[in-house]
Amino acid sequence: MTIPGIFLALQMSAEHDENIAQRLQRRDPEAMGDLYDRFGRVAYSVIVAIVRDPAVAEDLVQETFLRVWNRVHAFEAGRGALGPWLLAIARNRAIDHLRSLSARMDRNSYELDLREHPSLFVDMEREVLNTDHARLIQKAIAKLSANQQKVIELAYYEGLSQTEMAERMGEPLGTVKTWVRTALKHLREELGQAVAA
Amino acid sequence: MTCDELRQDYTSYALGIAEDPERAEIAEHLARKCPECVSGIASAMATVTAMSGAVPVTEPPGRLRRRVMAIVETTPRRSWAVVFVPWAITAAMSIALVTIGISGRRQIGDTAKLQQALSILNEPATRDVTFGETERPSSLTMRGRVFVSPGKGVVFIGASLPRIDPGRTFELWVIPAKGNPIPAGLFRSQPDATAVFVRPGPVENAAAVAVTVEPEGGSAQPTTTPFIVTKL
Numbered sequence: 001m002t003i004p005g006i007f008l009a010l011q012m013s014a015e016h017d018e019n020i021a022q023r024l025q026r027r028d029p030e031a032m033g034d035l036y037d038r039f040g041r042v043a044y045s046v047i048v049a050i051v052r053d054p055a056v057a058e059d060l061v062q063e064t065f066l067r068v069w070n071r072v073h074a075f076e077a078g079r080g081a082l083g084p085w086l087l088a089i090a091r092n093r094a095i096d097h098l099r100s101l102s103a104r105m106d107r108n109s110y111e112l113d114l115r116e117h118p119s120l121f122v123d124m125e126r127e128v129l130n131t132d133h134a135r136l137i138q139k140a141i142a143k144l145s146a147n148q149q150k151v152i153e154l155a156y157y158e159g160l161s162q163t164e165m166a167e168r169m170g171e172p173l174g175t176v177k178t179w180v181r182t183a184l185k186h187l188r189e190e191l192g193q194a195v196a197a
Numbered sequence: 198m199t200c201d202e203l204r205q206d207y208t209s210y211a212l213g214i215a216e217d218p219e220r221a222e223i224a225e226h227l228a229r230k231c232p233e234c235v236s237g238i239a240s241a242m243a244t245v246t247a248m249s250g251a252v253p254v255t256e257p258p259g260r261l262r263r264r265v266m267a268i269v270e271t272t273p274r275r276s277w278a279v280v281f282v283p284w285a286i287t288a289a290m291s292i293a294l295v296t297i298g299i300s301g302r303r304q305i306g307d308t309a310k311l312q313q314a315l316s317i318l319n320e321p322a323t324r325d326v327t328f329g330e331t332e333r334p335s336s337l338t339m340r341g342r343v344f345v346s347p348g349k350g351v352v353f354i355g356a357s358l359p360r361i362d363p364g365r366t367f368e369l370w371v372i373p374a375k376g377n378p379i380p381a382g383l384f385r386s387q388p389d390a391t392a393v394f395v396r397p398g399p400v401e402n403a404a405a406v407a408v409t410v411e412p413e414g415g416s417a418q419p420t421t422t423p424f425i426v427t428k429l
Binding site: 025027029032033036037040041042044045046048049054057058059060061062063065066067069070071073074081083084087088091092093095096097100111113114115117119120121122123124129133134135136137138141152155156159160161162163180181184185187188191 | 205208209210211212213214215216220224227228230235238239240241242243244245246247248249250251252253254255256257258260261262264265266267268269270347348349350377380382383396397398399401413414415417
């Protein structure tokens with residue numbers, strides 16, 4: 001998690017995203033092109049960073065946009081955060097793919113549906129997808145201890161459970177849980193301070 | 198467990214790394230739309246989204262946009278590339294298409310869709326099942342074949358599909374061994390009541406596939422009784 005800039009290409013415009021969402025809901029095929037132009041690179045970057053296979057990443061990006069297309073009717077165009085919703089779907093597809101390869105920590109589709117339900121992306125801060133926020137998260141991660149950085153990477157890029165992290169790192173589960181909770185609390189606080197500032 | 202007890206695991210849950218019993222408890226709170234947990238997980242989702250900002254940028258290939266657009270292109274396009282249909286698609290796909298009497302090139306006129314179908318059919322793990330009357334088909338008997346690749350996706354081929362009202366659409370569902378049906382894409386039949394539909398992407402623990410008639414735009418869960426259910 002060291003190279004900045006994934007959000008640089010995103011010119012934030014809530015009105016633009018609202019317009020895209022409304023057109024998707026009207027089944028306007030051109031809206032899919034606009035959605036891809038806006039978020040395709042970010043989605044691909046997230047997925048390929050997780051699966052590390054460009055061909056698989058292409059399949060998963062396509063599945064991500066298909067999922068948005070099929071579920072956009074439940075999205076609140078005026079209040080929902082389109083980019084974060086799409087990125088959550090993208091990351092879930094990638095992690096789910098890794099899990100299917102290693103047959104580990106099986107999650108049912110119902111739970112994936114819960115975790116990426118559009119209601120969780122209503123009224124999300126616009127700042128969450130801007131470049132300043134990206135820099136902030138990088139700084140916040142850099143402040144973590146080496147072990148905390150490691151568990152965050154294992155969590156974000158591999159979706160390992162805390163038990164799996166403990167096995168991978170050869171550390172007691174309780175210790176790993178403490179690292180995870182402390183690291184995530186630190187990241188939340190850093191981001192929360194920025195939004196409030 | 199109470200919302201207070203679950204709060205410290207909201208971000209782990211949003212990341213998909215929470216473990217039982219907290220994971221199951223949060224899922225249960227979300228399922229019953231517990232306002233505190235919905236709000237807390239939404240906030241945690243913002244943190245996870247922000248973490249995406251630390252991911253290195255990788256330029257996608259130009260063809261990816263065309264693949265994404267193929268999802269919503271309903272009008273087959275003619276292209277010179279279609280003339281050079283890979284042999285494998287004609288070998289494997291045509292068997293199924295000819296069996297049930299469908300012009301595959303007309304229906305899958307888009308090169309990207311052809312490539313997706315080929316990718317699914319060439320997968321060694323792909324399973325295929327037939328439905329309807331395939332032994333002695335007539336123009337009136339619904340019939341077809343479904344190919345399911347756990348890693349690549351689903352190809353659905355159908356003939357003599359039911360007529361549906363304007364404003365309605367067919368919706369394909371993947372039914373996992375456990376859990377609710379998963380929407381797998383919307384499609385329409387041709388004027389001759391045939392359809393070929395390709396849904397790329399991994400298929401999660403599919404035990405069966407089904408097709409229902411849904412309102413235009415599709416549904417999150419089936420709202421009508423499936424008129425096709427095929428066990429895999």
